Structures are given as C-alpha cells and as structure tokens.
Amino acid sequence: MQDYYNINQTTLSIALDYLPEENHPARYINQLVESLKIKYDYQFGRPREYNLGAMLKLVLLAYSYGIFSSRKIERFARENKPASWLISDQVPSYRTICRFRISEELTTLTADSLSQLTQHLRQNGMVDDVSFIDGTKI
Structure with a gap:
C-alpha cells in the first residue's frame, strides 16, 4: 500500500458493468425466475414500485445464503454485488x-x-415422472 493513501481524496468514479461468474447461484436464480411466467397485474391503487420478479430473485438469493431477516436482506442487497445485479441496483x-x-x-x-x-x-429432462425420496417411490 502506498504511503499517501487518503480515503477522502477526490476520485473519478467509473461505472463498470458487473456480471457474476458463470456458475454463480445468482445466474441460476435469474434464469429460473425469467423462465417463469409472472403476472404483473395490479387491481387498484398505484402501480408497484418494485418488479415482482426482481423481488423474488432477491429473496431467493438471500435464502440461498441463509439470510431470512428483512433488514438483513436489505443490507445484503446493498452490499452484495450479485444481489444488486439481480435487482438492477434498486434496493x-x-x-x-x-x-x-x-x-x-x-x-x-x-x-x-x-x-x-x-x-x-x-421439458429439459432434469426430472421424470417417478421421483424417489428416501428410497420411497412416489
């Protein structure tokens, strides 16, 4: 580290697009929720401020990390790059x-x-009509 490091110095911030790694859970969650047909209708009142799909992506990613508190999910969305990528930086x-x-x-x-x-x-051949749970045929 350099001797003249100063956190308060003026910097030029450059926005860079972020993409999670190829095998990151955020990519799988994004692909899963995007493949679902989610209805965005609202019956009365003002339109939603947040997209239902984005909220579902955020909650699923937080659950996969073991985060279940609403306040911790908010902090997770603010501080985690893949989470902010899923919700397009709208925390x-x-x-x-x-x-x-x-x-x-x-x-x-x-x-x-x-x-x-x-x-x-x-359709993708990941499951068939017969499933086994604990050796029990369902």
Missing part, C-alpha cells in the same frame, strides 16, 4: 421486503411458479 427497504414476503401475491406466485418449474424441469 428496496426492509418494509417493502417484509410486505412482499407476507403478501398474498407471493403465495399465488409460489403456487404458480412451482407448477411452471416442474414443467420446465420435465
């Missing part, structure tokens, strides 16, 4: 994350997404 507040996690929209989104995910996995 929602912890209240917005909490409202999203307990909303009826997430319940219906999850139910619809699981059936679409199963179809997607079958």
Whole structure:
C-alpha cells in the first residue's frame, strides 16, 4: 500500500458493468425466475414500485445464503454485488421486503411458479415422472 493513501481524496468514479461468474447461484436464480411466467397485474391503487420478479430473485438469493431477516436482506442487497445485479441496483427497504414476503401475491406466485418449474424441469429432462425420496417411490 502506498504511503499517501487518503480515503477522502477526490476520485473519478467509473461505472463498470458487473456480471457474476458463470456458475454463480445468482445466474441460476435469474434464469429460473425469467423462465417463469409472472403476472404483473395490479387491481387498484398505484402501480408497484418494485418488479415482482426482481423481488423474488432477491429473496431467493438471500435464502440461498441463509439470510431470512428483512433488514438483513436489505443490507445484503446493498452490499452484495450479485444481489444488486439481480435487482438492477434498486434496493428496496426492509418494509417493502417484509410486505412482499407476507403478501398474498407471493403465495399465488409460489403456487404458480412451482407448477411452471416442474414443467420446465420435465421439458429439459432434469426430472421424470417417478421421483424417489428416501428410497420411497412416489
């Protein structure tokens, strides 16, 4: 490190595009959520400030890291590069994350997404009609 290091010095900030590594979980989550058909309709009131798909991506990535608190997910979105890449640098507040996690929209989104995910996995040959859990044939 140089002797004249000063954190308060004037710098020229250059925005560089960030892409996570090829095998990063953020890429898989992005691909999964983008392949799902998510409806963005709202019935009354003002339009949503945050995209449902982006919120779902953020929550799934945070869960994969073992982060379950809304405040910690907000901090995770601010400080983690792959998380900010998923949400396009639009960090929602912890209240917005909490409202999203307990909303009826997430319940219906999850139910619809699981059936679409199963179809997607079958089409790509990742699962078949027979599944085994703990040696039990289902």
